[in-house]
Amino acid sequence: MALVEATDLVREYRMGDERVRALDGASLSLDGGQFVSVIGPSGAGKSTLLHILGALDVPTSGSIVVDGVDLATLNDDAASEFRRHRVGFIFQFFNLVPTLSAWENVALPMLLDSKSLSSAKPRAVELMERVGLGDRIEHRPSELSGGQMQRVAIARSLIMEPKILLADEPTGNLDSKSGADVLALLADVAHDQPDRMVLMVTHADDAADFSDRVITVRDGKVLDPGSRPQPAAPQHTAAPVPGAMWMTGPIPRIGDSGRHRAE
Numbered sequence: 001m002a003l004v005e006a007t008d009l010v011r012e013y014r015m016g017d018e019r020v021r022a023l024d025g026a027s028l029s030l031d032g033g034q035f036v037s038v039i040g041p042s043g044a045g046k047s048t049l050l051h052i053l054g055a056l057d058v059p060t061s062g063s064i065v066v067d068g069v070d071l072a073t074l075n076d077d078a079a080s081e082f083r084r085h086r087v088g089f090i091f092q093f094f095n096l097v098p099t100l101s102a103w104e105n106v107a108l109p110m111l112l113d114s115k116s117l118s119s120a121k122p123r124a125v126e127l128m129e130r131v132g133l134g135d136r137i138e139h140r141p142s143e144l145s146g147g148q149m150q151r152v153a154i155a156r157s158l159i160m161e162p163k164i165l166l167a168d169e170p171t172g173n174l175d176s177k178s179g180a181d182v183l184a185l186l187a188d189v190a191h192d193q194p195d196r197m198v199l200m201v202t203h204a205d206d207a208a209d210f211s212d213r214v215i216t217v218r219d220g221k222v223l224d225p226g227s228r229p230q231p232a233a234p235q236h237t238a239a240p241v242p243g244a245m246w247m248t249g250p251i252p253r254i255g256d257s258g259r260h261r262a263e
């Protein structure tokens with residue numbers, strides 16, 4: 001079974017007497033181990049699709065199953081549990097807490113899951129090293145570049161070992177070099193584990209260069225709904241991004257540092 005199976009998703013918004021169909025029968029099948037870009041014109045329904053995949057929103061009709069969980073059946077508590085443990089979110093403006101250090105930002109999801117700061121630290125530091133920022137763990141967000149802040153956000157999104165990473169315009173606020181580094185890191189993260197995937201909504205011109213698959217959304221529909229694995233990200237392996245030497249090696253799992261998350 002695919003990691004993500006969406007069938008005939010409809011999301012309708014009511015604005016007074018008017019109805020807007022943000023999604024209008026969108027279907028999609030996605031496998032693990034892939035970096036998938038979602039492109040399409042403004043207002044096509046890309047963000048709406050991403051929100052539904054991440055259990056931030058529910059469809060008006062249609063079915064959405066992620067990692068074997070039927071999201072339409074979840075109550076609020078179960079949806080929040082699903083988001084905490086199975087989904088990582090990455091945003092255009094990083095959403096880091098300015099008063100916390102970089103590693104504390106990375107550890108935050110574990111604190112929200114009732115872990116102590118001290119027990120979360122080794123894992124947070126491991127992930128900071130994984131994204132190439134082992135020498136920036138005590139820096140505050142204001143002391144980091146945009147690209148570095150986004151790498152902290154990626155480390156944070158990984159700390160609960162999610163099955164899907166959802167990124168909404170993650171390079172929209174970055175220069176092209178930092179943006180390419182972030183895209184290469186996301187591709188690397190997707191390829192690390194066969195049961196994890198990264199889905200990114202983007203307008204970036206070079207996104208396709210790093211993606212295993214590019215999906216177009218138009219008028220609330222997915223134009224290519226099939227699951228179609230393609231050769232793994234040729235660009236960043238064939239032609240490494242300059243300065244991206246930190247993008248090697250598997251992401252350490254929580255068990256590697258002797259801790260376990262509560263289920």
Ligand SMILES: Nc1ncnc2c1ncn2[C@@H]1O[C@H](COP(=O)(O)OP(=O)(O)OP(=O)(O)O)[C@@H](O)[C@H]1O
Pocket residue numbers: 013014015020021022040041042043044045046047048049
């Ligand atoms: N909360 C809402 N209430 C009413 N209409 C909404 C809401 N959210 C989205 N829409 C409408 O649904 C449609 C799809 O919006 P969506 O944000 O998914 O598009 P998008 O493809 O992500 O666009 P962009 O590339 O500009 O971010 C748009 O017409 C939008 O105005």
